[in-house]
Amino acid sequence: MQLLGLEKISLPSWLSWVDTRSTLVFSVTFLTGMLWTSSQRKKNPPPGPMIWPIIGNLPQVSREMRKHKNQSKMLQEFSKQYGPVISLHLGPQDIVFVTDYDLIKEVPQTNAFEYSNRPSDIFFEEFNHNNGMLFANGKKWEEIRKFTVVALRDFGVGKRSLEFIVQKEAELICEKMVSEKEPFYPKKYMGLAVANVIFNIVFGDRFEYDDPDFMDILAKMDFMARSVGATTIDRFIRILRYIPIDTPWKKVLRNRNQLEKYTYKKIEEHKETFDPNVMRDYIDLYLKITQEGHKYETLTEPHPFQTIFDLYFAGAETTSTSLDWFILYMIIHPDIQKKIQQEIEQVVGDGRKVTLEDRGAMPYTVAALQELQRVVSIAPTTVPHCTVKDTHLNGYFIPEDTMVIPHIASIHLNPKYFPEPLKFEPERWLDGGKLIKSEHFLPFGIGPRKWVGENLAKMELFIFATNFLQHYNFKLADGHPKPTTEGTNTGITMQSQPYYIKVERR
Numbered sequence: 220m221q222l223l224g225l226e227k228i229s230l231p232s233w234l235s236w237v238d239t240r241s242t243l244v245f246s247v248t249f250l251t252g253m254l255w256t257s258s259q260r261k262k263n264p265p266p267g268p269m270i271w272p273i274i275g276n277l278p279q280v281s282r283e284m285r286k287h288k289n290q291s292k293m294l295q296e297f298s299k300q301y302g303p304v305i306s307l308h309l310g311p312q313d314i315v316f317v318t319d320y321d322l323i324k325e326v327p328q329t330n331a332f333e334y335s336n337r338p339s340d341i342f343f344e345e346f347n348h349n350n351g352m353l354f355a356n357g358k359k360w361e362e363i364r365k366f367t368v369v370a371l372r373d374f375g376v377g378k379r380s381l382e383f384i385v386q387k388e389a390e391l392i393c394e395k396m397v398s399e400k401e402p403f404y405p406k407k408y409m410g411l412a413v414a415n416v417i418f419n420i421v422f423g424d425r426f427e428y429d430d431p432d433f434m435d436i437l438a439k440m441d442f443m444a445r446s447v448g449a450t451t452i453d454r455f456i457r458i459l460r461y462i463p464i465d466t467p468w469k470k471v472l473r474n475r476n477q478l479e480k481y482t483y484k485k486i487e488e489h490k491e492t493f494d495p496n497v498m499r500d501y502i503d504l505y506l507k508i509t510q511e512g513h514k515y516e517t518l519t520e521p522h523p524f525q526t527i528f529d530l531y532f533a534g535a536e537t538t539s540t541s542l543d544w545f546i547l548y549m550i551i552h553p554d555i556q557k558k559i560q561q562e563i564e565q566v567v568g569d570g571r572k573v574t575l576e577d578r579g580a581m582p583y584t585v586a587a588l589q590e591l592q593r594v595v596s597i598a599p600t601t602v603p604h605c606t607v608k609d610t611h612l613n614g615y616f617i618p619e620d621t622m623v624i625p626h627i628a629s630i631h632l633n634p635k636y637f638p639e640p641l642k643f644e645p646e647r648w649l650d651g652g653k654l655i656k657s658e659h660f661l662p663f664g665i666g667p668r669k670w671v672g673e674n675l676a677k678m679e680l681f682i683f684a685t686n687f688l689q690h691y692n693f694k695l696a697d698g699h700p701k702p703t704t705e706g707t708n709t710g711i712t713m714q715s716q717p718y719y720i721k722v723e724r725r
């Protein structure tokens with residue numbers, strides 16, 4: 220999922236719209252902007268790059284993004300220059316990024332912040348209509364979150380049936396990969412396998428990997444994941460929404476609406492075949508509580524249906540990206556791949572599949588997965604949060620309705636907490652062979668909006684990773700360069716750069 224596709228912003232093209240007549244308007248606005256900017260500065264806002272009237276920090280941000288295509292890296296650089304609370308003005312949108320652990324921890328605990336809120340700007344409204352779990356606020360959010368916790372527990376997490384589904388997808392996808400004749404980039408395979416697990420949870424169904432409907436859905440999700448970033452152009456230059464050209468944002472909304480239609484079709488099918496004694500998935504659980512008369516005031520359509528969409532949109536991208544990075548790190552660290560395989564052999568052997576119950580006896584494997592999540596920071600920032608009152612952070616004034624985004628990667632890569640932070644070292648999570656915890660490890664966010672399905676995500680990563688390595692070796696394809704660990708991050712997830720592998724049966 221990508222939110223800030225800042226690298227696509229091209230200033231000269233839209234500055235060229237300014238003709239002679241509009242110069243006057245522009246100058247007046249410019250001066251007003253200057254006055255506004257200096258009035259804001261007086262209130263001690265967080266520091267950041269110089270603010271241009273109207274366009275704010277778009278020039279600096281677009282320059283950095285063109286250079287690195289890595290928002291996370293840009294934030295680290297800005298943090299070195301401006302400190303742990305940075306203010307960026309992207310057109311009309313002010314965003315405060317927080318990069319220090321103590322401040323990130325402080326924010327959700329400060330009542331004045333009401334930190335659990337999501338911003339309600341037009342971007343989010345158009346995408347989710349203020350429904351679903353990702354972007355809803357207040358009671359609506361509290362209730363859907365409560366219901367989802369129960370639903371995930373009832374249906375999926377910790378249940379043997381879900382583990383079996385993950386094992387099966389791992390096996391099928393490995394068979395596909397091993398039969399590849401040419402070197403390939405494994406990312407698309409991770410997408411297929413993970414999407415099927417999420418579809419099982421929400422729709423009770425899986426697709427064949429070559430099903431055209433599946434391909435279509437995945438292509439739409441992929442487009443959204445890659446292109447939502449470009450929507451920032453529409454967000455900053457809102458006039459683009461009203462002129463009849465097909466912008467990326469319009470296409471994103473079209474795709475989103477088509478996926479919503481698909482979700483509704485599945486819900487209607489469920490209604491026709493619903494049996495209150497057999498719970499197949501998330502949809503059935505919702506239909507059941509509606510029939511029984513539930514206590515939730517806000518759980519009326521389309522709110523729960525938007526949540527179904529959120530679950531597969533937010534869950535598929537993050538988990539498949541994590542597995543893609545897992546393969547990449549196994550290729551550049553064959554010694555670590557071997558150690559995980561040895562642990563699997565010791566604990567499980569090769570007569571049966573690895574299950575979640577084995578996790579406790581496999582600290583090295585768990586340490587390697589934690590280290591992966593730390594060193595990559597799959598979601599380098601959280602989903603945006605928002606202030607609901609004027610407040611202060613680290614002495615800086617932050618007005619009501621400001622978007623606030625904790626930068627988790629800054630914590631994960633801080634040498635104070637993790638010495639030599641760029642080193643991939645599973646051993647740092649082990650003490651005398653036992654796993655150790657760290658409060659500075661925040662892959663699923665922090666505070667009330669932390670991803671409630673952390674156990675589901677951990678279970679998927681563990682079962683996929685171990686089932687991959689139990690019977691297969693992952694190797695760099697002959698003649699291809701060693702993959703880089705330098706990712707690209709134009710939005711929410713950190714993406715690998717294509718690399719080419721071969722998979723061999725052990």
Ligand code: HEM
Binds near residue numbers: 663
């Ligand atoms: C390795 C996998 C995953 C990672 C790294 C991850 C990471 C995150 C992070 C950082 C947040 C933001 C928390 C915040 O805003 O403070 C989040 C929220 C969320 N994630 Fe995930 N996630 C993962 C897997 C999943 C899965 C499997 C699902 C769904 C099945 C999912 C669904 C969601 C939802 C719905 C939210 C919004 C929660 C809320 O606003 O209350 N995530 N996740």
